[in-house]
Amino acid sequence: MSNLFDLLVAGLATGAIYALVAVGFTLLWQTSQTINFAQGEFVMLPAFLMLAAMHAGAPFWLAIILGILLSMILLGLAFKMLLVDPMMRHGVLPLAIATMALAIGIKEAVKQFFSAEASPFPSIVPTGDISILGHVVSLQSIGVLVLAILAVFGLTALLNRTSLGHQMQAAAQNPTVARIIGVPVERMILLTFLINAFLVALASLLITPIYLAKFSSGEVLGQAAFIAAIVGGFNQVRGAIAGGLLIGVLDNLAASYVSTQYRAAVPLIFLILVILFRPQGLLGRAEERTV
């Protein structure tokens, strides 16, 4: 059983990171109907920004701050103003395609300007093992789990307990009425883009020490976050959190109990089943459909 416990902890740790990415994904969908196919690349990029800062001589803590700030400017502000705003009124599909092109662009830029090879990345939580209830658990998993959970709690508190969060929810749920009662809808949408950029930068900081910094690492991550968001419920923040944790655990269990070859298939089959039998997601509420 010790094996199962380890798998659960490791699964929850990666799942918590997926959750961060998936939450950002659903936030963008809710406020601006953006399906961001570049979300995985959004997670890949900040690690390289931080690495670049460190190469320029900045200490690790400063590189982290710079990386987060830069990704909020590039992946939050610039992404919204330059790509999403001009395309939003044209509907979901052209914007989704444009984000696919953006994903290619980011990948190629990192490959060209940084490196095509995987680079090691320092961990912000100390490495090593500790013993919990007689089980040896990697300190990194625990640290990642704790930080990710803190971030998720912070975000839910912001959304549910503050006036700002209520305004954001209003702007997402019914922009017209929100505007009438005086919510600055445009600013709220911008805020969700900034929050998404912060979340992906945080996820980048947490996951890159585990999987190394590589230009192509966004593909797997983006897909995992995608699946997490849909499985949990495309229109619910708590759904995305549950989905992320679930996919993380499922992925880790599948790797050791199904087969390493088909481990990636398990979340996918799960996704298809959820979409077919509960399209609103496990925790989501039903959306009105055109058909």
Place this chain on the structure above:
Amino acid sequence: MSAFAKPLKIALGLAVIAGLIIVPMNFNRYGLFILSQWAVMAIAAMGLNLTLGYAGQVSLAQGAFVGIGAYAAAIMTTHGWPLPVAVVVAIALSFAVGWVLGYPALRVQHHYLAFVTLAFSTLAFLVFRNESWLTGGIYGISNIPRPHILGIATSKPLPFYYVCLGSLAIVSLAVWWLIRSPWGRAFMALRENPLRAQSLGIDTKRYTLMAFAIGSALGGVAGALYAPLTQYIDPVPFNLSLSLDLLMMVIVGGAGFYFGPFLGAMIAVLLPEWLRFTEGYYLMLYAVAVMLLLIWSPTGILGILDRYLAERRTKAASALRAVAKSRLETVQ
């Protein structure tokens, strides 16, 4: 439309076809490979255009069908079967799988459908990679022979380019006929207003499945040509990014326009080649070009043309009206 527009269009079409036949005659091996690739991708994109552009069903799995067709052709031709038989099998197989994949489309729409097809695409990739008894796994299948057509060996690049071009011509004619047939109109009714289509007595269930199956079958055709074109296949070219690329081709060219896939495939296959002089930057420039184009015209390149023509028509019509009005006034 003015009186000479139709002959002009026919002349332009004939000139393009003649150009595609004559100009590549003194191309080198690589140029012919790229042009053949364009023809193959145009076939696959045309299939997706049928599913997405005409029937309005979002599919992120077209790359998987190209893979299915490619593996069917590779496995059969390396075991001694002639390519035309393999093409028929590839069509039948992709049609059947596409039909089954169409069932989710009956339950879910839009982005959910996109995700189901995305999952299918990745699952197909896993099967290509892992079932090495059939597909050769990561080592792939090599020495795929090129066919003899009417007794002529097409192992050289130029004859095989003509095989690809000829296939593109046959598929183009078939699609041209299809979208003008009652089926094509039913597909468009499905896209514009499924509820109304149903109330008009169109069997929406059957046509949705049909749209998926026919679109997928064309993906299979493209794959069956891709295998002898590259003469070696492994799972990597058929991963999710091929499906995304094909979707980009259709949207960039202009979804729902007959000539959209030709243009889209041209941009996706040829533009990176033309940008190759920029070395490592070419894919980046391609990505930026796609984004700029979509910001400018979300309906793709043909959308720009369409808008321009519509504008000119309204202008011409209002000019005619003005003339008619002034004439009326002078008569009085």
